[in-house]
Amino acid sequence: MNDTVEVPLYRLVHARAGDKGNRLNLAVICYDPACYPALAAQLTAERVAAIFASRRPTKVVRYDLPKLHAFNFVLDDVLEGGVNASLGLDGHGKGLSFLLLGSTVRLDKALASRKWADVVEIAADSRSDAQA
Amino acid sequence: MIRSVAGVSDLPTALIGCAAGFAADRTDAGIPIVRTLRERQGPRFLIYETLGERTLALSQIERRRDPARGYNPSLARFVEPILGDCLAGGIKIVGNFGAANPRAAGELLAGMAKRLGFPSARIAVVEGDDLSAALSPDEFAARETGGALLAARPPIIAANVYLGAVPIAEALDRGADIVVTGRVSDPSLALGPLIHSFGWQPDDWRRLACGTLAGHLLECGSQVTGGYFADPGIKDVPGMDTLGYPIAEIDADGGIVITKPEGTGGRVDRRTVTEQLLYEIHDPAAYLTPDVVLGITEVELAEIGPDRVRVTGARGTPRPETLKATVCIDSGLLAEAEISYAGPNAAARARLAIETVRKRMARRAPTLRTRADAIGLMSIHGDTDGTALDASTQTAMDVRVRFAAEAMEREPLELLNLEVEALYCAGPAGGGGVRARITPRLASASCLIERELVHPTVSFVGAER
Numbered sequence: 001m002n003d004t005v006e007v008p009l010y011r012l013v014h015a016r017a018g019d020k021g022n023r024l025n026l027a028v029i030c031y032d033p034a035c036y037p038a039l040a041a042q043l044t045a046e047r048v049a050a051i052f053a054s055r056r057p058t059k060v061v062r063y064d065l066p067k068l069h070a071f072n073f074v075l076d077d078v079l080e081g082g083v084n085a086s087l088g089l090d091g092h093g094k095g096l097s098f099l100l101l102g103s104t105v106r107l108d109k110a111l112a113s114r115k116w117a118d119v120v121e122i123a124a125d126s127r128s129d130a131q132a
Numbered sequence: 133m134i135r136s137v138a139g140v141s142d143l144p145t146a147l148i149g150c151a152a153g154f155a156a157d158r159t160d161a162g163i164p165i166v167r168t169l170r171e172r173q174g175p176r177f178l179i180y181e182t183l184g185e186r187t188l189a190l191s192q193i194e195r196r197r198d199p200a201r202g203y204n205p206s207l208a209r210f211v212e213p214i215l216g217d218c219l220a221g222g223i224k225i226v227g228n229f230g231a232a233n234p235r236a237a238g239e240l241l242a243g244m245a246k247r248l249g250f251p252s253a254r255i256a257v258v259e260g261d262d263l264s265a266a267l268s269p270d271e272f273a274a275r276e277t278g279g280a281l282l283a284a285r286p287p288i289i290a291a292n293v294y295l296g297a298v299p300i301a302e303a304l305d306r307g308a309d310i311v312v313t314g315r316v317s318d319p320s321l322a323l324g325p326l327i328h329s330f331g332w333q334p335d336d337w338r339r340l341a342c343g344t345l346a347g348h349l350l351e352c353g354s355q356v357t358g359g360y361f362a363d364p365g366i367k368d369v370p371g372m373d374t375l376g377y378p379i380a381e382i383d384a385d386g387g388i389v390i391t392k393p394e395g396t397g398g399r400v401d402r403r404t405v406t407e408q409l410l411y412e413i414h415d416p417a418a419y420l421t422p423d424v425v426l427g428i429t430e431v432e433l434a435e436i437g438p439d440r441v442r443v444t445g446a447r448g449t450p451r452p453e454t455l456k457a458t459v460c461i462d463s464g465l466l467a468e469a470e471i472s473y474a475g476p477n478a479a480a481r482a483r484l485a486i487e488t489v490r491k492r493m494a495r496r497a498p499t500l501r502t503r504a505d506a507i508g509l510m511s512i513h514g515d516t517d518g519t520a521l522d523a524s525t526q527t528a529m530d531v532r533v534r535f536a537a538e539a540m541e542r543e544p545l546e547l548l549n550l551e552v553e554a555l556y557c558a559g560p561a562g563g564g565g566v567r568a569r570i571t572p573r574l575a576s577a578s579c580l581i582e583r584e585l586v587h588p589t590v591s592f593v594g595a596e597r
Contacts, residue, residue, distance in 0.1 A: 014367055016410065020414070072414075087537065096513070
């Protein structure tokens with residue numbers, strides 16, 4: 001497929017980080033359910049492990065939530081010991097969702113050209129799309 | 133206790149507001165919730181979740197220093213503005229703000245109620261979460277999961293097991309106006325009132341899962357109503373300075389609607405609720421609580437009105453055999469020291485400062501592992517080994533260099549802080565604004581505890597003690 005363009009993830013998904021000990025979870029939610037299959041194909045556990053390579057994850061698992069057009073990534077041992085033990089400023093990893101959001105994926109031009117503002121509206125009223 | 137024998141669908145919807153999602157949350161969030169609840173009928177509750185993983189150990193340290201304390205230091209600030217309205221309006225308060233000393237918190241609230249003209253307010257205290265005297269260090273070590281922090285038998289500062297919803301429901305069944313707890317599972321703060329309101333049975337896993345899901349969505353306060361969500365131009369949230377904290381409407385069959393008080397800032401929509409739904413979740417098919425194992429893979433959300441989201445599809449399976457306890461131990465000291473560089477070539481001067489301190493510390497305290505961040509270039513997304521900072525090609529006009537190290541003894545840490553301060557004169561040009569401090573650290577381990585070793589109790593401040 002040559003008809004693809006590189007798109008920053010923050011245009012396609014929103015995300016929230018949560019911590020338990022030295023384990024991070026990243027909830028990743030598509031604005032537009034139409035993007036869910038493309039992200040399912042590209043935003044693999046291996047890809048997320050590569051994005052977080054400097055934090056040396058020992059294991060990354062992706063859980064799929066198609067009804068919410070969302071993924072839940074669980075990254076083990078990326079919090080440098082967690083809030084009690086990290087020498088970093090953000091031991092909770094609150095800001096790590098934005099490390100993911102700064103990454104990119106390749107989308108079909110047609111899919112990528114669905115406009116940002118429209119995407120938000122589509123996401124709000126197309127629950128049938130989400131399950132397609 | 134008295135529970136309705138009518139069909140569950142005849143029972144009125146319960147309303148639960150959450151006025152705090154962590155120990156240092158906004159203390160005025162309860163006011164608009166209580167205003168809204170007072171205009172409504174049926175069972176109504178206000179919950180406070182103020183007990184993070186470490187908070188309890190810090191409270192235990194405070195209680196050792198002063199046996200009359202050890203509860204949430206903002207307790208009076210949280211409760212005083214709403215207590216009179218809650219007692220007058222039949223709104224029950226449930227909070228884990230008792231921390232390491234629920235009884236002292238209960239006594240404080242009894243005194244506050246009396247001053248406000250409610251001398252007969254019934255204040256229940258849930259205890260039994262503190263296991264520090266119940267198990268030996270060997271017994272804790274044998275039950276540790278996911279690590280081996282306790283293997284060397286360090287002195288235990290606090291050991292508290294996550295209690296469930298049942299003692300909270302019992303306290304309410306016995307007429308409590310306020311229920312003060314220490315460590316309980318966060319969602320249990322909401323599930324307890326629902327078991328009390330609807331008489332849900334202890335093996336009614338589906339309904340218990342619905343109540344747990346409502347509690348999970350409420351437990352972080354404004355995180356479901358626009359807090360920890362706003363991203364200007366991308367995910368806009370109106371009125372961040374007046375965020376409405378959440379209210380859940382739960383019917384007797386477990387139907388849930390998440391909303392917020394009228395006239396407040398924030399937003400409740402599919403996106404805010406989805407983010408909180410997955411917050412701190414690992415396997416979405418199995419979220420473990422003392423009360424039930426919740427599954428959220430089939431959950432669906434529907435926007436049914438302005439700032440109203442209906443939540444359906446929670447699944448429940450039988451509760452775990454064991455309960456989780458958090459055991460906190462002393463973990464030495466943390467040193468942090470910072471200095472800033474600004475203007476042209478600031479990034480290069482910041483990097484030179486890091487290199488200079490690293491070289492000197494390698495000679496003067498070779499075993500001390502020191503981290504360096506360059507705030508403005510790479511810090512939050514960085515790593516302790518510095519690989520991300522080394523790889524970064526960012527530049528900036530305003531950089532704050534931060535060093536951090538930990539040790540069991542003070543001496544090498546004081547040396548680090550002095551080396552950073554010495555950059556004032558001996559470092560790169562224009563370094564300013566040094567701040568340095570040394571603070572104690574705690575570490576925590578998780579243990580799995582057999583239920584038969586845990587004995588929750590409910591008692592009342594004053595008469596029924």
